[in-house]
Amino acid sequence: MKPVFLIAFSLVMSLPLHLSGQSSGATKASAPTAVKRTPEGKPEFSGIYEWPKSLGGEQCKCSATIFDRKFFASLKPGGEPFYEPPTGDPHHDEPRDFCMPAGFPSGMLSAYPIQMFQSKDYLVMVHEFQRMTRIIPLDGRKHHEDIEPTYYGDPIGHWEGDTLVIETTNFKRWTLDDNFYSNPKESRMHSDALRTVEHIRWKDKDKLSYLLTIDDPKIFTKPWSQEFQIKARPDWEATGLLEYVCQENNRCPGGKCQGQ
């Protein structure tokens, strides 16, 4: 990107962000002046963070962050079921109990630290929960074609001024968040048409704004967004991320305990 264009783009990005269907506002896209930058002049996100947390509103009766329904777009009449009651089959109702993946965005909202590693061409997010690793190319490549749907989708990122924008596609139908811990009758399931867009930028010297857009045309009439906050935790750097191997001692999968 040419420098003049970059400056112009940065100025544009200092205006309010507006995605189609956004109902939550990250209002300033320019990074605070004190933000550390990469040799390429991009905001530096490498470091350890808390998981995304809501800016108020609906909270889960669990430690994970959940989406606030006030941001949801209207459900599409006749679309795929979004709210899905439990069936009594734990493989369906809570597959993570069998060490199945949390998936994205649910896993991103789990109550464990996140470490980010950034280079010119990649942002790597490692979430301590299930050691979820998202490798996000920033080199201008396109999405994969003709690959099987996945739990975490196929992310690609690009810069819009000081905001990193990550678009992820190619999901399989899976749990959107942990809402069923608050209301067991409401497992929220996204469809295989899900497309997510994340806008990440420094809000101040130790907090990231994390705007997450859910675009699921099989379920919602339009995309919708919620802004979360991700707090930097440099005090966790010394410890770093710890191992999390779900299969290590998962003694009671599905409520059937194995021998001691």
Place this chain on the structure above:
Amino acid sequence: MKGLFCFALLAAGFEALASARAHHSFYAEFDSNKPVKVTGVVTKVEWQNPHIWFYVDVRNADGSVTNWGFSGGSPNQLMRRGITKKVIQPGMTIMVQGFRAKDGSNNASGGKVTFTDGKSVFTASAEDKVQSEDKP
């Protein structure tokens, strides 16, 4: 429910916890309608993912001993709350409060551990901690 065990249904104060949808496996593994409270001697500690387990020999009314298994939070979550594996050691006498496994076995979630000096630690997942702070 095997009445011979030193095993008690707890009163309303603990029922506040019963509504908790706890860590990622609590809902699938444990019965929030069956709180347990036992006292005994720690026989083994597994400080492993995805949840710690510790085992307690509990003497029954008839003199027999039952070994209970208790599941807590993840080692990582506990460590960041200042709880390390040094907290619970084999040979210690502890009281444990939790919820029984859905399969009716002598396994339970182990939310709160109280030591002989009266001090206690909250060994469950962060979700349970949130609930307990809301409704102590």
